[in-house]
Amino acid sequence: MDWKAVKFDWNRARAFLVTAEEGSLSAAARALGMAQPTLGRQVDALESELGVLLFERGGRGLTLTQAGLELLDHVRAMGEAAGRVSLAASGQAQSIEGSITITASEIHSAFLLPPVVARLRREQPGIEVEIVASNATIDLKRREADIAVRSFRPTQPDLIAKKIGDEIARLYAAESYLERIGHPRTPEELSGAAFIGFDTTDVMVDGLNRLGLKLTRKNFPVLTASHLVHWELVKAGAGIGIVPEAVGDREGGVRRVLDDLPPMEFPIWLTTHRELNTSRRVRLVYDMLAEELGRG
Structure with missing residues (x-):
């Protein structure tokens, strides 16, 4: 099929693209922030419009057909082009008012960002803020966020970053667990x-x-990928955890374990897209985050 000769709705194409990349309708619906039945109807409508089957529906989820694989390359290129257009347009925006999306890990979103957002709302009430609390790397080039607080320096040439400090983390446990x-x-x-x-x-x-510790996998009977759940488990006395000083030291009933152990250091990088850096709104929020987070 000559895909270039086919005209179709971009919303349907995006639904297909994200579904193909996520591997299931449920995951794609979460990524796009829409209901799964709505997403499914968009994918079905695209198949009807093109007259081809894009996915094989099986018990283990969705598998791209040959037609789906061919279409994926074209739609992915369209998505990258659309992202560049959106970034260029956003970068030229000179109005302070509008929306801004910040992504950070769960622990940073819960404990570091709230005071900064409170100040931002006081000083710039026209800026609407969305926080994407995720331990996964959110794609700035696709406009999934405007600014990211990360523990690593980006390697993509289109992204710019500033190291604003080092976070110190230590071992913490509930006093009740240490007594036990x-x-x-x-x-x-x-x-x-x-x-x-x-x-x-x-x-x-x-x-x-x-x-200097001597641990094995048997020392880790409880696992969680969530930093917030990790911290709540520590507070509840389920075991010892790694927690930033800024969080652990201010919690009653919890204290450092082996305070003379060398601390663990993690860099904090503030990242945005190069084109977004020309937006007054993004620049204002970026600078405020750098100032406030750099204090610690």
Whole structure:
């Protein structure tokens, strides 16, 4: 089929693109912020419009057909072009009023961003703010967010970044849990303690062992990918966790574990798209985030 000769609705094409990239209608609906039945109707309408089957519907989800694979390359190129147009238009916007989307990890979204957003709302009430709290890397080039607070420096040439500081994290536990395990004072005494992990890899185990601990995977009986759930588990006494100083030190009933251990440092980078950096609104919010987050 000559895809270039076909004219179709971009909303339907975008529904197809995100569904193909996410692998299921439910995941695509979450990514686009729409109801799954609505998304499904858009994909079905595109298939009807083109007269081809784009997905094989099976028990294990959706699989692209050959026609779907061919169309995907064209629609992906359209999406990238649409993103460049949107970025260029947004970058030329000189009005302060309007919307801004900031993405950060769950822990940063919950504990670092609220004071900054409160100041922003006081000083610039015409700016509407959306916070995307996610531990996944949100795509700035696709306008999934305007500004990102990240722990790594971006490598894409279209993105600009500024390091605004280093976050210090330490081991924390509820006082009730430390009492239960005998208030350990040496790394060796933590060999039988329970830790709360983030995933099933050995990254956390290896990192803590480099600090002088002697842990194995058996020391991590509780796992969660959510930073907020991780923190709540620590507070509840389920085990020891890694928590930023700015969060852990101000919580009653929780204290540092082995305070003489070297702290863990994570850089904080503020990132935006190069074209968005010419927008007065984005520049204002970017500078305010850099000022406020850089204080710590």
